[in-house]
Amino acid sequence: MSIAVMSRLFKAQIGSPSRKILAIRLGDFADDEGRGIWPTVGRLANETELSERTVQRLLKEFVDEGLLIVVAEGGGRPGQATRYDFDMMKLEALVRGKTVSNGCHHVTGDTMTPVTPDAGTGDTDDIDGCHHVTQTVIEPLNKPSLERGRASELENKENRKANERAFKKAYQQWPTFVTDSEPKAFKAWMRLSADEQQQAFEGLGRYLEASKVSGRSKFCTFAVYLSEKRWEKLPAPAQVAANAPAQVQAAPFGKMWGARVYELLLAGATHVGQLTALERKMVDAGQFTVEYLLADKHVKLGFPAVNDLFERASNRRGDLVPAYLQPVAGRMVAVKVGGDLWQAWIDAHAARGWPWLPNTGTLEYVYLPEGGPDVLNELQALLRGIEK
Secondary structure, eight states, X not given: OOHHHHHHHHHSOOSSHHHHHHXXXXXXXXXXTXXXXXXXXXXXXXXXXXXXXXXXXXXXXXXXXXXXXXXXXXXXXXXXXXXXXXXXXXXXXXXXXXXOTXXXXXXXXXXXXXXXXXXXXXXXXXXXXXXXXXXXOOOOOXXXXXXXXXXXXXXXXXXXXXXXXXXXXXXXXXXXXXXXXXXXXXXXXXXXXXXXXXHHHHHHHHHHHHHHHTXXXXXXXXXXXXXXXGGGGOXXXXXXXXXXXXXXXXXXXXXXXXXXXXXXXXXXXXXXOOOOHHHHHHHHTTSSOHHHHHHHHHHHHSOHHHHHHHHHHHTTOOEEEEGGGHHHHTTEEEEEXXXXXXXXXXXXXXXXXXXXXXXXXXXXXXXXXXXXXXXXXXXXXXXXXXXX
């Protein structure tokens, strides 16, 4: 649950009670940056008391309006829900009242009441004007200046939209984008010149590959990559290719997949979340404890690479993993979903503050370390002894 996102949704003008309750329930699944939402339509319908058809329609509306971003399409089978993220800039605009879904008079995004000769001061049926917009009177303006101003405003909007599209295309390729601060990254992007933005995008893949070659398992945020212009410090492409480690395809929930998951978990958290100002107010009000909120952040934000593997597996997609993990894969055995050993692993993950597996759908077995949670120290020693 993200208190920060929920707070914004409560303040936002969503458009109707049904839209509001669905948006708030979606926010309950999101992290602090509005990401990681993948409940099924059936679950949303059950918990909001809306029909499944209504939930499907409203989800489509949110996507069409830009409030939700589809990160991964569901497979259409039970347990394979579509993955969404909130567009936090769009949500902030709704909080400020700059756009209103299905806006006043059914014009999306129009918060200004139309003015007619019969109603020179806006919607007089509403004491505050249309959706609390104060009464508006259009005064005569110098026409040429007005046209120039409108053209300039339109050009600025188009430039910003183009910048946002280019930024999102690059940002969503960054390995830690799920936990990064998107507004901070976008500010760093906007500080770059057009040429630097292009260089940053073109160097992104090479930078990530060079980082993997160096054995790095943790990555800086996208904002740091941009602000420090790290693409300018890349080695030559030929050097990267010569030193690249061998990789193999890991099937979801398979042996190599399990080996990679526990390599990343045993390496420790890559990010330690801090409480936001709003969360501290919640603690002061006695609604949550500091320990509870930090533990929740640790699970959701501390292991981005593991959560990415989990998300891909939940959509039945594998991933490329280092070939050197094959000896570790040999220590993986099939564990029955829902059995006693399965429960023991759930308890072990909870005790260590580790994320647990997503919905496994109809799978009966998942590959986990042989011997149960008691072998984790032994497995860590094996990983340390592997030549990478």
